[in-house]
Amino acid sequence: MKTERTRRVSWKLIGMVLLLILCMLPGQILVAAEEQSTAQTKIPEYTSFSDLKGKTVSMLTGAPFEELVRSKEPEVGAFTYFNNMSDIILALKSGKTDACLNNNAIAELAANRDDAIVLFPEALQEGVFGFAFAKGDESRKDWQAAYDTISEETKKELWEKWTGSDDAKKVLPKQDWPGTNGTVRVAACDTLEPMSYAGAGGEIKGFDIEMILTMAKKLDVHVEFVGMEFSAILAYVQSGKALFGAGSIIATAERKEAMDFIDYYPASFVLVVRAVKGQVQKEAFWDSVKKSFEKTFIQEERWKMFLQGIGTTLLITVLSILLGTALGFGVFLLCRGGNPLANGLTRLCLWLVQGMPMVVLLMILYYLVFASVAIGGVTVAVVGFSLTFGAAVFGLLKMGVDTVDKGQYEAAYALGHSDRHTFFRIILPQATPRVLPAYQGEITSLIKATAIVGYIAVQDLTKIGDLVRSRTLEAFFPLIAITVIYFVLESLFALLMKQIMIRTDPKKRSREEIMRGVKVHE
Amino acid sequence: MIKIEHLQKKYEGTTPLKDVSVEIHDGDVISVIGPSGTGKSTLLRCINLLEKPTAGRIWVDGEEITGRKKPALAVRRKMGMVFQSFNLFGHMTVIENIMLSPMDLLGQSKQAAYEEGMRLLRMVGLAEKAFAYPDELSGGQKQRVAIARALAMDPDIILFDEPTSALDPTMVGEVQTVIRELAKTGKTMMIVTHEMRFAKAISNRVFFMDEGGIYEDGTPEQVFEHPIKEKTRRFIQRLKVMELEIHSADYDFVGMENKIAGYCEKNRISPKVAGRVQLIFEELVQQILISRLSTPDIRVMIEYSEEKGRVTFTARYNGEPFDAILEGDTLSADILKSAVEEKEYRYLEEEECPNELKLKVKD
Known part of the structure; x- marks a missing residue:
């Protein structure tokens, strides 16, 4: 009966998700249709800097170019910041911002792929791309020397290869040199196509990346690339987790105060704005959905990335549930004895862990606590989520055990049971069923909370959604897709928990089960 | 063991x-x-x-x-x-x-x-x-x-x-x-x-x-x-007891009457019996004892046994041996007799209040 009901509930859930998607689809059609408007010559909505008066200009978090924009038009309305290019393009298309600033390589690619946006006709400033090293890092000189031996022809060749339209050519060379000088880690942005982005299998590639490999070959070192948000790169390098950072970082004077750079390619800042809407060709609804689906899942076998993302999300979730439960339980047992030291310490830790935004806790663990230790983002995520989940389990246990009547202890003690025995045989079995529903709620919260691990360079489901969006510039479909996947994952965990609740309910045992091993005379 | x-x-x-x-x-x-x-x-x-x-x-x-x-x-x-x-x-x-x-x-x-x-x-x-x-x-x-x-x-x-x-x-x-x-x-x-x-x-x-x-x-x-x-x-016997003490002729008569009424009500003593208790207090203490004693020292104890459903009124007072019902004012004594089922008088020489009059109140 119970399982029947659960099944019905989960179907209801899926139905609701489908409804949600249907509600979103009109927007989807519109965007899809706009993309189809074939205007050979796209006309920008704004054509001179004075048009930007009172408008909003957006850029990536960590890009310090407000002064530059203001020097051209002092009365820009506002500046807003985003974590990746696809979010900016989406904001631009949906009218949440009016222009976005980026380097020429990225801007051109974006404008070429999307008919709704176009390059702003006036350039902002010329600059140079750089690889960012920690201030005073001596090894920068070796890499600079290696860079200096690269010929201009090679550089040009690479630039054309990665900014060109032929995606088939965009393959990185294998690191087939011996690597006698070891392996270095490089922090690279994973959403800035074509400079530095995640390919079909989630591997980092792009112009920056191949340039680094060219230098690495000369130095005979192997390179391990760690993909992350643009805004995370500098912190990652400064904390020593990577030797240097890449991701079309333009070496400005302000940045040079904090970091040392290898300048490697001329860059220019440009703005991207909306194109004036041309004639909209209506496209069949299912065709646009099909196209979005193909772009999101089929092209470049992106479904494999989604599978990997789901795997990572599940891995973090399951490990955090197991470790967190063990942690919460263990700490509860230590504190149960009333030891003032254990209780005081626990209170302090709870206060710390529960008072901090999860994303801040993760970054502190990643960039400060485990900065000098070579452990990956997934491990740090598991540690962080185990801590918070453990705190939740501790609270649940405390609450559940408190609901058990004092008389249950007294009866057990009076019969001669030890404190330990009383707890495990009498109290805990009665407390557990009372907190399992809340425990299930904590699991759902945990799955959702893991969506922030992208901040510490982990490619979970949400992050994969970001990566795919940054490649396809499809905003809605990947978002809806990962929403559905999260709902499905949550339903799976809910079903599992329902099963556990039924199995562990002492009152659901059969008479045979209770009397196993006893000959019952009727 | x-x-x-x-x-x-x-x-x-x-x-x-x-x-x-x-x-x-x-x-x-x-x-x-x-x-x-x-x-x-x-x-x-x-x-x-x-x-x-x-x-x-x-x-x-x-x-x-x-x-x-x-x-x-x-x-x-x-x-x-x-x-x-x-x-x-x-x-x-x-x-x-x-x-x-x-x-x-x-x-x-x-x-x-x-x-x-x-x-x-x-x-x-x-x-x-x-x-x-x-x-x-x-x-x-x-x-x-x-x-x-x-x-x-x-x-x-x-x-x-x-x-x-x-x-x-x-x-x-x-x-x-x-x-x-x-x-x-x-x-x-x-x-x-x-x-x-x-x-x-x-x-x-x-x-x-x-x-x-x-x-x-x-x-x-x-x-x-x-x-x-x-x-x-x-x-x-599940007795409910109330004790009252009177040390002056100018004691708070109304206050005590009130106390007795409250006690009777609290113990669900029937209004008829409660009326008799108040009557006994009025006649015995106010009419007979107060007018007789120059420096009164009177202790009243009212007991109610839930078990037996019976009220006992005991008064102890100072002065020479004096059985208030036998020797007191006849009118008051008659009223008392009508409210009481059984009476017992003792004189205990050692006590501070040597006269003891124990009255079982009529049901």
């Missing part, structure tokens, strides 16, 4: 047990009675160390159980306890409640524990409920299971802490029957109870507890029929 010396239990603000010294012998069936808040339950809970005594020592079978760091689990296994609130383990069936401790603590096999459990359930008349869960049982059934659970450990003594207080009146009987049957088997038992008739019927020893100790200790005949101490008598 249990020896208690100078046992004391203090909580912040109150001391329910001040000083208890007593011996409990094998085969004793002891009823512990007394007003609430006099440490009856505390005494019971100290014996099996559910409460840690503040001071004093307890020996069980010659072995001291107080003054240890860890509670003596082995000692507790020899003492069964039945609680007011049953405290059956909610996640287990009735039979599991009974089997758990013999299996886990005495190493009994599951089969043996089951056989013994079923025997005990038959004894308390609940064999058919073996696979029910506690929340499916009535209060009386729960308490009978709890008794069976205590018996399964084959304890040397069973402590009953108000076993019928939480029960519906209709269920008190079934539990009392089980306890009564148990008493006949010669099991040592100690029962905290408010049911006087039950206590009288089953026990061979009664503790009357008051003032933080065992105030009176004797056979049921002694304690119930011929209590040595006044407090015991009052409690046994």
Whole structure:
């Protein structure tokens, strides 16, 4: 009966998700249709800097170019910041911002792929791309020397290869040199196509990346690339987790105060704005959905990335549930004895862990606590989520055990049971069923909370959604897709928990089960 | 088998047990009675160390159980306890409640524990409920299971802490029957109870507890029929007493009349009887005694026995021997006689107020 009901509930859930998607689809059609408007010559909505008066200009978090924009038009309305290019393009298309600033390589690619946006006709400033090293890092000189031996022809060749339209050519060379000088880690942005982005299998590639490999070959070192948000790169390098950072970082004077750079390619800042809407060709609804689906899942076998993302999300979730439960339980047992030291310490830790935004806790663990230790983002995520989940389990246990009547202890003690025995045989079995529903709620919260691990360079489901969006510039479909996947994952965990609740309910045992091993005379 | 010396239990603000010294012998069936808040339950809970005594020592079978760091689990296994609130383990069936401790603590096999459990359930008349869960049982059934659970450990003594207080009146009987049957088997038992008739019927020893100790200790005949101490008598007869003192002719007559009326109302004394009590006070104290005594010292005690439904009015006063009804103002004396069923006059020379006039008020 119970399982029947659960099944019905989960179907209801899926139905609701489908409804949600249907509600979103009109927007989807519109965007899809706009993309189809074939205007050979796209006309920008704004054509001179004075048009930007009172408008909003957006850029990536960590890009310090407000002064530059203001020097051209002092009365820009506002500046807003985003974590990746696809979010900016989406904001631009949906009218949440009016222009976005980026380097020429990225801007051109974006404008070429999307008919709704176009390059702003006036350039902002010329600059140079750089690889960012920690201030005073001596090894920068070796890499600079290696860079200096690269010929201009090679550089040009690479630039054309990665900014060109032929995606088939965009393959990185294998690191087939011996690597006698070891392996270095490089922090690279994973959403800035074509400079530095995640390919079909989630591997980092792009112009920056191949340039680094060219230098690495000369130095005979192997390179391990760690993909992350643009805004995370500098912190990652400064904390020593990577030797240097890449991701079309333009070496400005302000940045040079904090970091040392290898300048490697001329860059220019440009703005991207909306194109004036041309004639909209209506496209069949299912065709646009099909196209979005193909772009999101089929092209470049992106479904494999989604599978990997789901795997990572599940891995973090399951490990955090197991470790967190063990942690919460263990700490509860230590504190149960009333030891003032254990209780005081626990209170302090709870206060710390529960008072901090999860994303801040993760970054502190990643960039400060485990900065000098070579452990990956997934491990740090598991540690962080185990801590918070453990705190939740501790609270649940405390609450559940408190609901058990004092008389249950007294009866057990009076019969001669030890404190330990009383707890495990009498109290805990009665407390557990009372907190399992809340425990299930904590699991759902945990799955959702893991969506922030992208901040510490982990490619979970949400992050994969970001990566795919940054490649396809499809905003809605990947978002809806990962929403559905999260709902499905949550339903799976809910079903599992329902099963556990039924199995562990002492009152659901059969008479045979209770009397196993006893000959019952009727 | 249990020896208690100078046992004391203090909580912040109150001391329910001040000083208890007593011996409990094998085969004793002891009823512990007394007003609430006099440490009856505390005494019971100290014996099996559910409460840690503040001071004093307890020996069980010659072995001291107080003054240890860890509670003596082995000692507790020899003492069964039945609680007011049953405290059956909610996640287990009735039979599991009974089997758990013999299996886990005495190493009994599951089969043996089951056989013994079923025997005990038959004894308390609940064999058919073996696979029910506690929340499916009535209060009386729960308490009978709890008794069976205590018996399964084959304890040397069973402590009953108000076993019928939480029960519906209709269920008190079934539990009392089980306890009564148990008493006949010669099991040592100690029962905290408010049911006087039950206590009288089953026990061979009664503790009357008051003032933080065992105030009176004797056979049921002694304690119930011929209590040595006044407090015991009052409690046994469930007397409600009010005392008034008058030291001046200008005392607050209206205030006292009012007090008497309040007392009668509180104890649900019928308006007719209450009227007589007020009449006696007015005639005896106000009309006769106050006008006669130059420096009055009068003490009035009004007693109401719930047991007998009767009010007694006792007045003590100073001065020469003087029977107010015989020698007082005739009009007032006649009124008094009409309200009183029986009178008793004594003169106790040693006392401060040597005249004592005891009047049984007419029903």
